[in-house]
């Protein structure tokens with residue numbers, strides 16, 4: 001094995017005769033012949049061409065786990081025989097060109113929080129770990145944020161806040177700003193600013209042809225349109241430039257968490273419905289149904305974030321407080337702390353776990369009180385009697401559509417600007433033998449939600465998708481033909497097909 005890990009520009013092991021053969025044959029050869037595996041060959045080839053600060057790791061390297069970006073979800077995870085960490089954008093080009101030439105399947109890793117089950121189609125591939133692309137620069141004068149291709153929300157939140165600015169981060173601080181914004185990106189600022197991709201000014205991207213391009217409104221604008229919402233399909237982004245905004249409300253926000261018994265769900269849906277189509281942009285709502293860690297009974301955790309004066313926030317959630325929650329935790333905090341406080345800090349605490357999590361999601365365009373109440377009843381009938389389902393979380397996230405609608409439907413490939421609720425049903429499996437039970441339950445629950453979604457077909461925010469929905473559901477029927485045409489131009493060999501590919505029906 002090439003151990004210690006290959007540093008780029010290290011000379012190839014010239015004292016050995018290099019023969020490319022399956023690993024199983026190696027013991028048959030005499031000691032003066034050093035057999036290298038296909039992965040070692042890749043490491044050796046790339047090691048001699050990449051810039052000196054790049055690194056290459058094999059799974060046998062003892063620091064593989066520490067030095068390569070670890071994936072959060074273990075369900076349908078891609079597998080790698082080699083991980084390459086390019087140091088500069090020209091290295092990214094070289095890796096991509098090498099992989100294309102040698103037909104080595106590969107995937108870029110940003111924050112490692114990719115959900116979609118389509119990622120699992122990559123077996124024994126090359127990981128293009130963007131882990132050295134971590135720069136974060138805020139230009140407050142120009143209202144710009146420039147980040148590298150693997151920056152996570154938690155790495156940009158403090159610098160943006162310190163500059164007195166706001167940026168539409170996702171709900172969970174450990175998610176990659178890269179993967180999230182390439183699929184759109186949603187979070188508690190969406191009411192103001194829409195999808196995260198709506199704040200994109202430009203990207204530097206190595207496309208599937210191996211070319212390094214800038215894409216913006218004025219350069220390669222067709223690619224820029226596609227990158228904002230379907231970006232995982234076209235290349236590897238080395239750098240993102242976003243707009244940032246003067247912090248509303250002096251950078252302060254109310255975070256309110258409340259716990260209710262399941263029996264209150266009808267009233268909670270009525271509360272949600274009272275805002276449908278007229279939610280103030282400052283208000284974000286989240287409803288999570290899950291087993292209480294104390295009693296194991298299903299409860300509803302409601303999270304309300306209000307980017308405005310505390311008294312106004314409290315007034316808006318008064319109908320909830322009047323329902324006498326079992327527990328209430330209201331704080332008025334800097335927006336940078338909201339992702340760590342929201343939902344009793346649960347999402348942030350899950351950052352360093354590595355669960356076996358099966359996701360399903362549906363966009364809801366209405367709040368169907370009766371349908372949601374029936375769905376909750378079904379959960380209550382099913383989950384307590386099915387041990388495989390005890391890690392179920394049914395989460396409904398409701399943002400104002402104001403921010404999304406500040407941008408025309410044709411402004412980007414992000415297709416769904418009128419979603420009232422992003423609904424997710426996630427089940428964390430405690431063992432893989434539970435997966436068949438989980439899959440059939442979550443699929444049928446998704447079908448049930450689709451029927452009350454207000455659409456006669458399934459639509460889903462691509463970054464929360466299970467992976468079996470197809471391109472029309474992820475990108476809209478209208479956008480798919482245009483995306484497929486662009487794919488032929490920018491990724492003609494379909495190198496970027498492992499994440500909700502636009503080519504999948």
Ligand SMILES: Cc1cc2nc3c(=O)[nH]c(=O)nc-3n(C[C@H](O)[C@H](O)[C@H](O)COP(=O)(O)OP(=O)(O)OC[C@H]3O[C@@H](n4cnc5c(N)ncnc54)[C@H](O)[C@@H]3O)c2cc1C
Nearest residue numbers: 110111112113114115149170171176179180185186237499
């Ligand atoms: C716990 C959790 C919480 C989440 N919360 C939110 C949320 O609040 N809002 C939201 O919008 N989404 C959320 N998501 C979904 C998230 O946006 C997607 O899963 C996203 O793809 C994760 O991006 P990543 O960079 O972390 O993941 P990765 O697994 O690294 O990447 C996911 C995909 O993006 C590609 N990619 C990553 N970086 C680059 C790059 N630089 N260039 C090209 N391709 C790249 C990868 O190749 C892969 O195909 C959440 C997911 C999880 C697991």
